[in-house]
Amino acid sequence: MTVTAQNLRTTMKKNEDKAEGRNVATLNSIERDIKGVWYSRKLDLYGNILDEISYEDKIYRGGEKENKWKPRTNNNKASRSKSTYTPTPEERIASNINQLKKKTWKLTIANIEDMNTFTTVTMGDVDFYNLFSSKRNDKDKNELYIANQLSESEWQLLKGKTNLKYKKEKDRRYLNNNEEEKTLRKKIINILIEQASSMIAKIEESFVREERTFKSISAHNQAIKRELASRINSLLSGKSPDNIENAYSAFSKFIENLKNLSEAYEGDFKYIAVLEFQENGRPHFHMLSNLKYLEQSKLQDKWGHGIAHISSLNSISRPGLHISKKDNLKAKATKLSNYLCEEISETRKDSRTKNRKILLRSNDLLKQPLEVITPELQRQVDQYVFSNSVGVDWESGLIEGKGEYSKSSNIKRRVMEDSNLYSMIEQRAGQLLDKILEIAEKLNSDIITKDIYYQAKHELFYNDQEYMPATVAA
Known part of the structure; x- marks a missing residue:
């Protein structure tokens, strides 16, 4: 040529x-x-x-x-x-996986100096009916199992509902303010308060961390109820959680939402993300980015399709990933690279990822490895x-x-x-x-x-x- x-x-x-x-x-x-x-x-x-x-x-x-x-x-x-x-086909897959791991590893290390936070977002249940009607593998959702405490008519009211908060205008996604739905909202919140002790403990920890004070015990309890309802809502998704098309669409929208937070990063928004699957088969994304640390509720709002977690690169404690303030840049880069690459083999073998990218990135903004x-x-x-x-x-x-x-x-x-x-x-x-x-x-x-x-x-x-x-x- x-x-x-x-x-x-x-x-x-x-x-x-x-x-x-x-x-x-x-x-x-x-x-x-x-x-x-x-x-x-x-x-x-x-x-x-x-x-x-x-x-x-x-x-x-x-x-x-x-x-x-x-x-x-x-x-x-x-x-x-x-x-x-x-x-x-097996040799092609093996070669593709090997090249993908190398690319992810090198991209992460080449750009680690510009990155601030590590984020995970997961596709959640479509509505409260799906969330509460059957036991799940992960701990938080097992605690939210309330099927035996609701009547059949109450279950029917939950179908299609994706928010416990009150809304003045009638909306089929919300538990509205008529007497029947208002009573159901109170009942669900009370059940959750009794069962979700671990979630309440986390809410209490966030109050201490943010140095929030309350005028009375009643005001403190009301704040817990509101925060609990918000966190329960975060387990829901407006899209089918098992559909890979929905997952990509939701993540693309999530990136656009974060780009609009110009105060949350310096210059252009840079990110490296990989797609993985939970044990229950639902997609989730791990993302390394130059996004500054956001409040959990704000990040949750920008995702809107399930659970979202964010950690500063100075301190991360998750299963399989532990980073402390003592770790230097090389140690952080190595741990994060290995973590991002860990599930690539299994993800690529999933038939849903055929002809799809499982390494997602802001390509033009990232430093490329030099050969x-x-x-x-x-x-x-x-x-x-x-x-x-x-x-x-x-x-x-x-x-x-x-x-x-x-x-x-x-x-x-x-x-x-x-x-x-x-x-x-x-x-x-x-x-x-x-x-x-x-x-x-x-x-x-x-x-x-x-x-x-x-x-x-x-x-x-x-x-x-x-x-x-x-x-x-x-």
Whole structure:
């Protein structure tokens, strides 16, 4: 495929409006399209983490994949012929899961410095009838089991009701203010107060945390009743909780609602989210974002389809995820990345996620992991590592390659004190792209040729003015 100066200018203009990480990707694309690339070493740079991957055999990065099982050519290089091998559905799923985990892990670490909170939102019951009529797996809903305390006529009144609060205008979703429904509302609240002791304890804790004071015991009890009703409402959803279309639609609306809270984050709203399923099969989303900490009730209102939790990244205590103030940035990033990736395998195997994204993100606003294969940029990385005495944090040993195109490799991971190297490499890639356009303009060439590409490298990295293109593209 021919690389034109006009296409390159357009791409670089788009890169300016996006977060860092696009210039290196653009450069890799040019290397592949202009000359192809043989390499045996690759550097993955994301945030303050650098992975050096060394391969036993060279890898060809070009228009066609190298198939190591094909016959060798006369010069003993592996043939670059396309393979006729077709992966099985199971192999495709396994490959997709592996790539998705890597992408989620790297994106999380690359952007952790910009993130503030961790949020989970879950699809709840459609109405009070569904909520109260059968026992659930999770603890809170077991406490809300009241089926044996309501009459059949009271059950019928609950169908379609999604709010216990009083509303002046008649609305089928609310328990309205006629005598029958008013009596049912009081009865339900009293039952819940008796049964939901754990929820009341949490409400009391929130009063202490917010330093709320009350004029009397009666005012204190009324506040508990109102808060309890609000929290019970939060278990409900206006959409069918098991329908995956509804879950995606609700989450998309949730993101739009949060974007409107301009005071709740600085600049643009950035997020990384993954879809998972509870034991009962209902969808929920884990989200890492730059949203500042919100009151639970405000977050609940923005979600509106079930339970919502929010935690500051300074302190999180959930099953499988514990972050304390003592954890440094690397520890937080590692724990959050592992937590987000934990259920990806099971989620992807669920038939409901076929042809659907389970990694959701504000793509243009997120820093992208850098795949550094350009030799000149690799030397820049090596100089930085040497000058700053960045040691090896972890080494994999030999990893045996499996599959049609895989190679045996070794990984060395380095952890730097900051992400300055990331910004420097992205900047240098941008300078090389600018230099390519500059030389193309001097030569009045709209085609980016191999000579133009090498001339740009020499001027930027070797300061060699003697190298000049032999020909000018027509």
